[in-house]
Amino acid sequence: MAAKKTIEGNMLIAQSGGPTAVINQSLIGAVMEAKKHAAIKNIYGALHGIQGILDENLIDLKKESDRTLNAVAGTPSSALGSVRRKPTPADCTAIFQVLEKYNVRYFFYIGGNDTAETTHIINEEAKKSKYQLRCFHICKTIDNDLRQNDHTPGFGSAGKFVAQAFMGDDLDNRALRGVKINVIMGRHAGFLTAAAALARKNEDDGPHLIYLPERPFAMGRFIKDVKAVYKRLGRCVIAVSEGISDSRGTPIVVKGASSKEVDAHGNVQLSGTGALGDILAQEIKDKTGITRVRADTFGYLQRSFAGCVSETDAREAFGVGATAVKESISGNKDGSIAIKRKPGATYAVEFKRVPLRSVARETQHMPDKFINAEGNHVTQAFIDYAKPIIGKLPKVGRFRAVQVKKIK
């Protein structure tokens, strides 16, 4: 049955949006799987996403050795290059001319919800033109905010980086006390910021406060929270999402900063600047009298740091890529491959084909059950959810610290 539906032709794969530590696992998962199927002739990689298609800037992935493929799989950031271009209707027409010219019948596009939307548009154009195309979106995003997915490839490794950073930084703050703010990526979804909570082992470990874009940020409340923790522990470690906004939805960084750079999708630039951390640190200094207040912005390190990968994340990213090709070969015309968690006490997932439109455009947020009532930390339900995705963390030790009796 399935064989009848299989069409012969070339395959084209591309990567889009922000890189992740495991986005090449998905790429190589798809390429390795494709090499098993005779229906797929040439395997082309477009450089820098749809830009590479428009420019006919393609590379021949069948010319890469297995050794290279394996090495690239373990390498962070998009090996084919990425792009943040949203195709216009004219672009879509041009893309088809290229796909047709190169007899591309299998198209795979790795990326987030914007990429799913692009894939959907290309697929619709193919249908209109009655061009036979297998058109699949392969999910990725460190933000973990794609609909249909229990979680997304890239989140586990970025979350592991955030957790390891907080483990070390909290110990640093224990050694030299004060207030420490760390700003984490996440415009609308707080999953990655919340991952900081996995750094905690002891009751007094940081992060002591976590602020997510899912809850309106009020400066007064923030200062009150910081004061309370500082009074109790003599220090305070804080995780803040770059996207925190006030009750009217205005990002805190925009209120305090002059930068108004906007990307191709209409988003204001939040990353690649230390402004939010500096604004919050200044506010604490001004309002609390605490003198040692520091802020770091994790920035791009969290999405492509070499040597910090969740094994679960790497395995799943590969699986999602391979599944997309399997689905396309088994006769399915289009879709996005989503990660679904199986019910039960033991962590297990399956990869399911879902409609392209169901992943495109809109994103999902942290559910209420993952955020505490005060809106300044996560719940145990979040920890249970995130732990298996992020995987093993380094072991750290602490002295029993038996006090020596003071000599009078």
Next chain:
Amino acid sequence: MAAKKTIEGNMLIAQSGGPTAVINQSLIGAVMEAKKHAAIKNIYGALHGIQGILDENLIDLKKESDRTLNAVAGTPSSALGSVRRKPTPADCTAIFQVLEKYNVRYFFYIGGNDTAETTHIINEEAKKSKYQLRCFHICKTIDNDLRQNDHTPGFGSAGKFVAQAFMGDDLDNRALRGVKINVIMGRHAGFLTAAAALARKNEDDGPHLIYLPERPFAMGRFIKDVKAVYKRLGRCVIAVSEGISDSRGTPIVVKGASSKEVDAHGNVQLSGTGALGDILAQEIKDKTGITRVRADTFGYLQRSFAGCVSETDAREAFGVGATAVKESISGNKDGSIAIKRKPGATYAVEFKRVPLRSVARETQHMPDKFINAEGNHVTQAFIDYAKPIIGKLPKVGRFRAVQVKKIK
């Protein structure tokens, strides 16, 4: 001979200054060694350096299990807590009263050059008071700027973090092109910033430009350098030391920022703020017309990230701590333990006792042979020097990228 000079009494150890990823290796190295010697009775750890001595806030390190000691050795950041307090003459008198009261005859203080100075002052006071004290400084600093040392414990792991960060970030910048600035710790010495160069494998890999505090920073030259790289590669990754200063010695961050926080040693705060990166990014945007310009400040992550340790660094840090105790037991009264590199093609070091004063106060800088003629990168001599200290880095792969012939 040596046994005759050995005095019986208690040991006290403390940590000072900025934490490192391996500072506890030195602590545990000293404690493990001390446990072998009958002359050393109790082993006390002072919490938060000399502050803990002054407050008689001591813990009993003989009450810690070997399992805990080993776990703490592998844990980043000062397990005893740290301090940035410079003792006054009155403090020194008070410190002796405590040492005498607790019959402390072996004193070890782990830290950088400020700590060596403090140890030296304490030692001089001991001599004046004719109080029998074995007084040793155990070196550490991620800045790698202690005199007498080929390199210092903490640098290797921090350098490894910086190199891994640049490996990933350069791949990120290849995927989404633009200019990327990364600001690295280092007030006067550029070793840690220079470590970014170890990320390079291919000729076109970043960092493409490296700016160190050892060379005056001129904005015009900087802009010219960035333009040239951007013209050649369509992108540019830059490593900048937080301490870069103009030809008159004024830090660039001070010229552009309002923050003037000064620490106990009279230093202006450079870390814990994203200001320098933002200043440089804005300048590039204004002067080059390049639109995608981003800046990250690595901040505190580079000195205490959990799970990024150079094995060489960990081993040597342990060795320096153990050597200090051995030297004190073998009859030597005082000193600092320095790492000396043995001549020869194969990397090997030895730990040597040097005078406390020879390490105190002043620091050393990158030698001229490590900096290129243009003052915007490092030389092969630096790479050869730093490679064995930083150790193994993750393997990354790249496609051969055989172009598909364009169809006319």
